[in-house]
Amino acid sequence: MKKDQASAVPADTGLADAEVERQLTTIWGSRPGFWGAVASVDHKVIARRYIVTAFIFLILGGLLALAMRLQLAQPEARFISPDRYNQIFTMHGSNMMFLFAVPVMEAIGVYFVPLMVGTRNIAFPRLNAFSYWVFLFGGVLLWLSFALDTAPDVGWFAYVPLSGPEYSAGKRADIWAQMITFTELSALAVAVEIVVTVFKQRAPGMSLDRIPVLVWAMLVMSFLVIMAMPAIMFASSTLILDRLVGTQFYNPAEGGDALLWQHLFWFFGHPEVYIIFLPAVGMVSTILPAFVGRPLFGYLPLVMAMIATGVLSFGLWVHHMFTVGLPRLGESFFTASSMAISIPAGIQIFCWLATMWAGRPVFRTPLLFVIGFIATFVIGGLTGVMVASVPFDTQVHDTYFVVAHFHYVLIGGAVFPLIAAIYYWFPKMTGRMMSERLGRWAFWLIFIGFHLTFFPMHLLGLLGMPRRVYTYQPELPWAGLNLFISLSAVLLALGFLVFFVDVVRSWRNGLPAGPNPWKATTLEWATSSPPPSYNFRRIPVVDAREALSPNDGELAVASGLRTDRRELLVTSVVEALPEARESSPRDSVWPLWAAIATAVMLIWSMFSPWAVVWGSIPIAVTLIGWFWPKGSPEDES
Numbered sequence: 001m002k003k004d005q006a007s008a009v010p011a012d013t014g015l016a017d018a019e020v021e022r023q024l025t026t027i028w029g030s031r032p033g034f035w036g037a038v039a040s041v042d043h044k045v046i047a048r049r050y051i052v053t054a055f056i057f058l059i060l061g062g063l064l065a066l067a068m069r070l071q072l073a074q075p076e077a078r079f080i081s082p083d084r085y086n087q088i089f090t091m092h093g094s095n096m097m098f099l100f101a102v103p104v105m106e107a108i109g110v111y112f113v114p115l116m117v118g119t120r121n122i123a124f125p126r127l128n129a130f131s132y133w134v135f136l137f138g139g140v141l142l143w144l145s146f147a148l149d150t151a152p153d154v155g156w157f158a159y160v161p162l163s164g165p166e167y168s169a170g171k172r173a174d175i176w177a178q179m180i181t182f183t184e185l186s187a188l189a190v191a192v193e194i195v196v197t198v199f200k201q202r203a204p205g206m207s208l209d210r211i212p213v214l215v216w217a218m219l220v221m222s223f224l225v226i227m228a229m230p231a232i233m234f235a236s237s238t239l240i241l242d243r244l245v246g247t248q249f250y251n252p253a254e255g256g257d258a259l260l261w262q263h264l265f266w267f268f269g270h271p272e273v274y275i276i277f278l279p280a281v282g283m284v285s286t287i288l289p290a291f292v293g294r295p296l297f298g299y300l301p302l303v304m305a306m307i308a309t310g311v312l313s314f315g316l317w318v319h320h321m322f323t324v325g326l327p328r329l330g331e332s333f334f335t336a337s338s339m340a341i342s343i344p345a346g347i348q349i350f351c352w353l354a355t356m357w358a359g360r361p362v363f364r365t366p367l368l369f370v371i372g373f374i375a376t377f378v379i380g381g382l383t384g385v386m387v388a389s390v391p392f393d394t395q396v397h398d399t400y401f402v403v404a405h406f407h408y409v410l411i412g413g414a415v416f417p418l419i420a421a422i423y424y425w426f427p428k429m430t431g432r433m434m435s436e437r438l439g440r441w442a443f444w445l446i447f448i449g450f451h452l453t454f455f456p457m458h459l460l461g462l463l464g465m466p467r468r469v470y471t472y473q474p475e476l477p478w479a480g481l482n483l484f485i486s487l488s489a490v491l492l493a494l495g496f497l498v499f500f501v502d503v504v505r506s507w508r509n510g511l512p513a514g515p516n517p518w519k520a521t522t523l524e525w526a527t528s529s530p531p532p533s534y535n536f537r538r539i540p541v542v543d544a545r546e547a548l549s550p551n552d553g554e555l556a557v558a559s560g561l562r563t564d565r566r567e568l569l570v571t572s573v574v575e576a577l578p579e580a581r582e583s584s585p586r587d588s589v590w591p592l593w594a595a596i597a598t599a600v601m602l603i604w605s606m607f608s609p610w611a612v613v614w615g616s617i618p619i620a621v622t623l624i625g626w627f628w629p630k631g632s633p634e635d636e637s
């Protein structure tokens with residue numbers, strides 16, 4: 001571009017700060033009112049919605065857990081019928097995995113990745129809006145089916161032949177399969193957005209070795225999503241085909257293969273736990289340094305360990321199938337690979353301990369949850385190594401030992417870090433602090449409640465209590481432990497209650513947080529709290545891994561982006577050198593219409609295969625509306 005032209009373009013160069021802010025607010029802000037909110041493509045607005053929705057699903061799933069514990073507290077209880085119990089554990093598991101854990105982690109990525117890499121919006125913001133609606137509709141579908149007493153009842157992994165046409169008449173299994181399509185569609189969309197944002201929209205100077213650890217974690221997580229989710233979408237779609245149009249993918253009598261289901265499911269299902277866990281690694285690695293007052297020990301080994309975990313996670317899935325009778329050599333291989341993954345996990349834990357060792361810990365609530373995470377996750381990892389060995393697994397397979405193990409890794413490994421993250425980033429998202437006093441209460445109740453609830457489940461498992469049973473006889477030696485577990489679950493629930501009370505209270509009238517209450521060094525703290533619609537007045541320039549190092553003085557910024565349209569800076573993949581200015585789409589309601597059309601097609605297709613044909617027409621119409629140039633400057637460029 002020639003110089004005289006450049007000066008004719010309304011850019012932020014040479015304008016006073018207040019004037020830049022005024023123009024950016026006009027161009028990036030959403031219109032007020034209901035439709036303005038619905039049409040918003042601001043990544044922070046959408047992420048907040050995602051996070052709140054996922055936490056509502058956590059509460060609903062938690063209530064189901066309490067219902068199960070009520071039923072199991074005494075032998076031969078009659079609160080819940082066997083059929084309803086089947087629906088409840090299936091709902092609980094599916095809800096927690098597909099509607100809470102994965103979405104909430106991705107939502108944190110949607111909120112913080114653009115801020116942490118110093119850009120103004122996520123890549124493909126309308127796709128982002130679409131992904132939220134699709135996720136919401138999938139969740140509503142599942143919960144509506146529960147309200148109508150036709151919820152899936154085949155377990156969260158819906159094994160065939162139980163979930164096939166022969167043993168699951170009605171629509172229950174189809175609802176499970178289609179809920180998968182909804183949630184995986186939205187997860188895939190978000191993963192693509194995160195990958196592109198990280199690779200192409202980093203602030204100038206943020207070369208690959210300066211990317212914040214949380215952003216690395218989200219990047220690896222996104223790749224896992226992209227590689228794992230297609231397997232289960234294929235599985236759930238072929239299951240519907242078997243059920244609806246009479247294909248025989250999973251029917252051995254007609255040349256199909258029931259084990260194919262398990263392979264497809266667990267090829268997704270094992271990486272799934274790392275999709276949940278890797279973001280937690282990123283959170284812990286971000287939070288820990290802020291509370292021990294020194295930089296993270298071992299950035300490179302940590303990043304390498306995350307990548308290694310991601311790669312290895314695709315080589316473990318058969319450890320979920322040790323009892324189906326696979327060839328010995330295969331079993332040995334998967335035992336070895338399952339144990340091998342504890343090496344990168346060990347490296348991560350070593351780095352965290354070393355970070356703490358050399359620092360001066362300040363025991364605020366986020367740090368408490370981080371320490372609780374390390375302790376709990378190590379126990380879950382140890383029982384993981386135990387069940388990776390075939391003889392032991394053969395003993396405890398499908399018992400409460402496994403239920404104990406996976407709650408240790410899921411709650412210990414993901415929910416604890418997530419709560420730490422909420423305490424840590426709440427000030428960023430709302431401009432207010434959460435309460436330290438309630439935070440401590442929440443931590444101790446959750447930590448103690450958790451261990452009292454789930455540790456005895458190991459013992460129950462060793463005593464032979466199978467999972468997924470709605471009751472047990474009084475002669476069996478399980479009653480005392482079960483009562484104890486159920487009472488402890490109440491303690492755990494109280495802890496969550498305190499946490500939610502704290503969130504709601506602090507959101508309304510917490511103490512003002514100021515821009516950087518923890519003296520953190522990542523870029524999201526370089527803007528006000530909560531961040532403005534355009535994130536940064538001027539795009540930051542990064543010259544070190546600690547982008548906001550305390551003795552650095554003013555943060556350098558780049559200028560030259562236009563202020564009369566939504567524009568982003570595109571940078572190179574490795575060095576993050578500025579490459580181009582790229583326009584970013586305006587708000588639009590079309591993603592919502594497209595999501596509604598998609599939902600109609602997906603739900604209809606549980607009843608008729610022709611829905612795929614006819615239902616595509618409205619989707620095509622909404623996509624035309626979505627991409628139709630409306631004459632805004634962003635469309636022209």
Ligand code: HEM
Pocket residue numbers: 062065066068069089090092093094096097101155156157403407410411415453466467468469470489492
């Ligand atoms: C909040 C406290 C929680 C309690 C008290 C709890 C309790 C339970 C119980 C008792 C079962 C076994 C049901 C049975 O086999 O009969 C179960 C299963 C399960 N839970 Fe939880 N849970 C909790 C939180 C979570 C969370 C946060 C997650 C995931 C992030 C999760 C994931 C699962 C899964 C995947 C299953 C297996 C479902 C199936 O067998 O199909 N749970 N839970």
Ligand SMILES: [Cu+2]
Pocket residue numbers: 269270316317319320
């Ligand atoms: Cu696994």
